[in-house]
Amino acid sequence: MSVEARERRQPWILLSPALGAVALLLLVPLIFIVVYSFWLRAAVGPDTPGFHLDNWQRALTDPFYRYILLNTLKIAAITTVFCALLGYPAAYFITRSRGNKLILLLLLMLPFWISYIIRTMSWINILGSSGAVNTLLLSMGVISDPIRMLYNEATVILGLVHFLLPFMVLNIYVSLDGIDTNLEDAATSLGATRWQAFLQVTLPLSLPGLAAGGLLCFVLGAGTYITPLILGGPRDAMFANLVFEAIITQLNWPMGSALSLLLLLVLGALVAIYNRFLGMSQLTKGLG
Amino acid sequence: MVGNLQPCAARVLSPCPRPLGRGAIAQRGTPVSSVQLNDIVKRFGSFVAVDKTSLTIPEGAFVTLLGPSGCGKTTTLRMIAGLLDPTEGEIVIGGRRVNDVPIHKRNLGLVFQNYALFPHKTVVENVAFGLRYRKVPRDEISRRVKMALELVQLPQVGGRYPKALSGGQQQRIALARAIVIEPDVLLLDEPLSALDANLREDMRVELKRIQERIGVTTVFVTHDQSEALAMSDRIVVMSNGKVEQVGAPADVYNTPASEFVARFLGASNILDGRCLSRGAEGALLEVPVFGKVMVPSAKAPHLGGAGPAKLVIRAERLVLRDTAPDGGLMSAPATIDAVDYQGQAARYFLRAGDHSLQAINMIDERPFPAGADVHMTLRPQDCAALPG
Ligand SMILES: Nc1ncnc2c1ncn2[C@@H]1O[C@H](COP(=O)(O)OP(=O)(O)OP(=O)(O)O)[C@@H](O)[C@H]1O
């Protein structure tokens, strides 16, 4: 066998265990969910198999579901914008810091060592009625009663930004790190101020990283149900909470299946649009 | 390639004699583009990268900073450019102290080793970049960009992105981008070192032609001595953050001011000896191998009087012969240890007593074989003397 032929076969041999696992653990359950979404929930007894479009019709037409879907996309979008605004300067700073780059990157990864749920719950200790902020303000006499800060849309967004910011910073960092610093120097030598050089050269060249980070934050943000569960009020449910409700609380697996597939399709469409304009390779670069 | 430079250049330059030259020169008393470094020091933490360097670069000159890796060439250049602030000392460009002038107001052309072209902009957009910050009208921009591209002989690539250009073409575009703004000073940091050997020599000729054509004051950084010798009006030899010698290429080559310069430029033999006397006609040195040597004054400018001294003999001035010469020449017997055959020349590694020497000679027919006994001959005026 020629080296070339072997090199062509080798990736598939190395990939096969992972592909097998993905097929078994993701694809097969997904097929179950697709099938389930066309079943009907019976009032008593097991669900009715068959090809019924009732769940899908409800998922697509019910104004409540539509409202929650739009609200979910809105929260994910706001979160993404905040992550970008906070993450870009941080990534830029890490890229330009000379000696301690590795330490800063390590610090950025540190939150991943703690469970996401615990990190989210920590906000209760900070913002809750007997949390750190209220205790401090009370003891200083600034307020006489605890302020209610938790359980609203703002805290959901806060929790999501807290969770997703490192993904954004890492993606932008990877992009910025690949840009030759001589380019900005060249631009300033030609008469641009530092800020103009940044806008003209560094920012456009880092847009792929920003877009990749944005996509990641948006998709992860739109798919979450833990953050609104812990930090949101009753009216701050996101779409994944509906799926959770349907499947865990109401035991309505067919409806839950249809809803989860709907979310999957919406986010899938966004990824497809991204891929059409920027390509998937940038995303994998940011993750690696 | 070199042959067709002239007609093209003449065509570009015919409408006005210095289309890319600087307009402001005549209006000021001091030349706007001379560069002066006064006791410049640059420290990174406790590390001294540039140490008390003073330098005057006259207007229109092509000055090369030459030295081994890490000697502070780039650091010096970046301080002139305004990319680094000197820890101490003063930088004066055109009679004006510029220490506190930010880089974008210094009007300098900068060319990097790795070209640093903007990858997301076309060649035309790259070259036009600096003009957009100078309030140049649109049609004037396109006229000047076109002229700059013709000057670097790449008028046809304007619409391409840098990625679609070869290394040599990218470097020409980088040069065009730097000169189109009519900089007061052109700063080049090893601009040719990323190119392969043949292209490097072509670019060397062309860079020098363009510089002479527009007459811009140029500071060129390299660690390649042949580049420095071929292109410069003046060479500044640096070592460990200090200037070792400043002079015309021939002066630096023939009359090195220190052992470092002698060893760094070309192959030299350095013999430790004594200066017996220093008179008007020269310095009388006594060295091993050759005995007494009378070095002319011009070749011993740094030697004060009697005392320890060194004799510097360029390897190509040490001529090997079968037989001892008849007079006028100094000579000493030696044995050839090894021969490095280089085609039209050969490099000989010689042994004379306990001393090892090198000679590089042109070859008439075939080189002397290794192991041969020969006579090394030398004219006294081809030596240089240094304080010991
Ligand atoms: N930002 C910095 N921080 C610390 N040390 C530095 C910094 N920049 C340069 N140096 C040190 O200063 C010295 C001079 O560096 P410089 O880049 O000027 O050398 P150079 O002569 O241009 O060498 P080369 O031919 O390799 O480019 C080197 O020893 C380098 O390690």
Ligand SMILES: [Mg+2]
């Ligand atoms: Mg350098």
